[in-house]
Every structure is written in C-alpha cells, then in structure tokens.
Amino acid sequence: MTRIAANLSMLFTDAPFLDRFDRAGAAGFQAVEFLFPYDHPIETVKAALDRNGLSLTLINAPAGDWAAGERGFAARPAKRAEFEASVAKAVDYAAGLGCPRIHVMSGIVADEPDRDACEAVWSDNMRLAADMAGRAGLAVSVEPLNTRDVPGYFLAHQDPTLALIAALDRRNVLLQFDVYHTQIMDGDIIRRIERLRGAYGHVQIAGVPDRHEPDSGELAYPQIFAAFDRAGFDGWLGCEYNPRAGTEEGLGWAAPWLDARP
Numbered sequence: 362m363t364r365i366a367a368n369l370s371m372l373f374t375d376a377p378f379l380d381r382f383d384r385a386g387a388a389g390f391q392a393v394e395f396l397f398p399y400d401h402p403i404e405t406v407k408a409a410l411d412r413n414g415l416s417l418t419l420i421n422a423p424a425g426d427w428a429a430g431e432r433g434f435a436a437r438p439a440k441r442a443e444f445e446a447s448v449a450k451a452v453d454y455a456a457g458l459g460c461p462r463i464h465v466m467s468g469i470v471a472d473e474p475d476r477d478a479c480e481a482v483w484s485d486n487m488r489l490a491a492d493m494a495g496r497a498g499l500a501v502s503v504e505p506l507n508t509r510d511v512p513g514y515f516l517a518h519q520d521p522t523l524a525l526i527a528a529l530d531r532r533n534v535l536l537q538f539d540v541y542h543t544q545i546m547d548g549d550i551i552r553r554i555e556r557l558r559g560a561y562g563h564v565q566i567a568g569v570p571d572r573h574e575p576d577s578g579e580l581a582y583p584q585i586f587a588a589f590d591r592a593g594f595d596g597w598l599g600c601e602y603n604p605r606a607g608t609e610e611g612l613g614w615a616a617p618w619l620d621a622r623p
C-alpha cells in the first residue's frame with residue numbers, strides 16, 4: 362500500500378518550520394519527515410506532530426554547517442567527536458518524537474587524501490551509530506547522493522553502499538532508497554526495487570531531473586509505486602521535492618493517498 366510522507370524541509374517552506382506541520386495535516390498527510398528539528402525543543406516538535414495526528418518517519422542527525430556545504434561526518438577521520446555527539450543528539454530527538462529511524466550522513470570527502478582511511482572510519486562510526494540507535498530501538502538510514510547535486514559526497518552509488526552496509530554486520534542499518542538520486546546515478550529503478558527488497562527501510566521520491574513533483578520528468582511514478590507494493594515495501598515514501606509553484610497547488614498527483622479534507 363502506497364503511503365506518502367511530507368518532507369517538511371522541502372515542502373511548505375514558505376511557512377516557519379512549526380507551521381509546516383499544520384499545513385501538512387490540513388493537506389491530508391498522515392506522516393512527515395524533515396532534516397533538522399534541533400532549533401526547537403523536543404516537546405514543541407512533538408506537540409506540532411500530535412495536534413495534527415502526524416507520525417514522524419525520518420530525521421537526519423546534525424550534519425554540520427549545512428549552509429557552508431557540510432553534509433555530515435561519518436567518513437571524515439578528523440570529525441569523530443562531532444560524529445558521536447551528532448548521533449547522540451539525533452537519538453534523543455528520535456526517541457522523544459517517536460521517530461523510528463535516523464539518516465546519518467557520511468560527509469564530503471573530496472579533500473580527504475586517503476579513501477581507505479575514510480572507509481575505515483565510516484565503518485567504525487556507523488557501527489557506533491547503529492549500536493547507539495539500537496539501544497533506543499531505532500534504525501539508521503544510509504543514502505547515496507548524486508554527484509551532480511552533491512559533488513564529493515562519500516556515497517554516490519547504491520551497490521557499493523550496500524556492500525559497505527553488509528560489512529557492518531548490523532541489522533538496524535538500512536539503505537535509504539531515494540529514487541531521485543538513484544535514477545541519476547544508477548537507473549534501472551523497477552528491477553532495483555525488486556532486487557533490493559528488504560535492503561531498504563525508507564524511500565524518497567521526486568521528479569527527475571528537476572526534483573519537482575513526481576508527476577513530470579523521466580520517471581513513471583505510478584509504475585514505481587506499484588513496484589514498491591509488489592516488493593512488499595510497507596514503509597513511507599518521503600516527498601522530498603521542490604514544488605514547481607506552491608506546495609498545495611502541486612499536490613494533485615498525491616490526491617489518491619491524502620486524507621480527504623473536511
């Protein structure tokens with residue numbers, strides 16, 4: 362069954378963060394995801410979820426100076442202390458907000474001299490993150506990002522990412538299958554959804570190549586939704602796109618999966 366979640370870091374962004382929950386609820390979403398709730402106390406964010414009857418599907422661990430281009434720390438040898446602190450903070454928030462998984466970002470490694478050292482530190486760090494999250498009953502998400510939007514990011518392709526995840530030997534670390542990034546880097550979306558069933562715990566969607574609503578561009582999303590269904594995926598599809606115009610104006614494609622408005 363297709364279930365869609367609003368990504369509040371990309372949708373409803375004409376409103377302040379806490380007001381986006383109300384907009385998502387009014388639009389008929391039953392779940393949301395977002396990157397960084399950390400400017401607000403846990404109780405405040407929880408109240409925004411609860412007053413709209415929203416589940417939270419995903420948050421990101423703090424990833425450094427986002428505006429300056431930082432994208433996390435897991436593969437960065439000089440950032441081990443920041444890494445552990447970021448995961449600890451994310452686990453507190455996720456546990457307090459009833460969020461089952463945390464996206465732990467790997468970092469930009471373009472200037473790192475030694476790729477093997479990055480891999481070694483990534484593996485150590487991710488085992489640590491998996492164990493910290495696991496003690497709170499949470500899962501960790503790992504997502505390759507396309508090199509056009511995020512050059513130098515440690516993870517760009519799905520299959521090498523899956524090999525790294527498998528070598529961790531931690532059952533609570535799963536692939537975050539972002540269809541937008543995957544189409545740009547790897548393609549073969551439908552076969553990949555079937556082949557990797559069970560390896561991904563969270564999915565995100567957007568049109569390709571423009572990262573707008575998933576109703577235009579080179580992908581046929583109705584068939585992709587059906588493929589996730591056939592593969593037995595029962596999680597959420599995070600709507601992580603930049604609306605072409607307003608968020609509500611662009612939600613026509615989502616009508617079958619939104620609660621009817623009163």
Ligand SMILES: O=C(O)C(=O)[C@H](O)CO
Pocket residue numbers: 396421464504506539542565601
């Ligand atoms: O950019 C994406 O696709 C994500 O899901 C990250 O969380 C932010 O880079």
Ligand SMILES: [Mg+2]
Pocket residue numbers: 504539565601
């Ligand atoms: Mg994504």
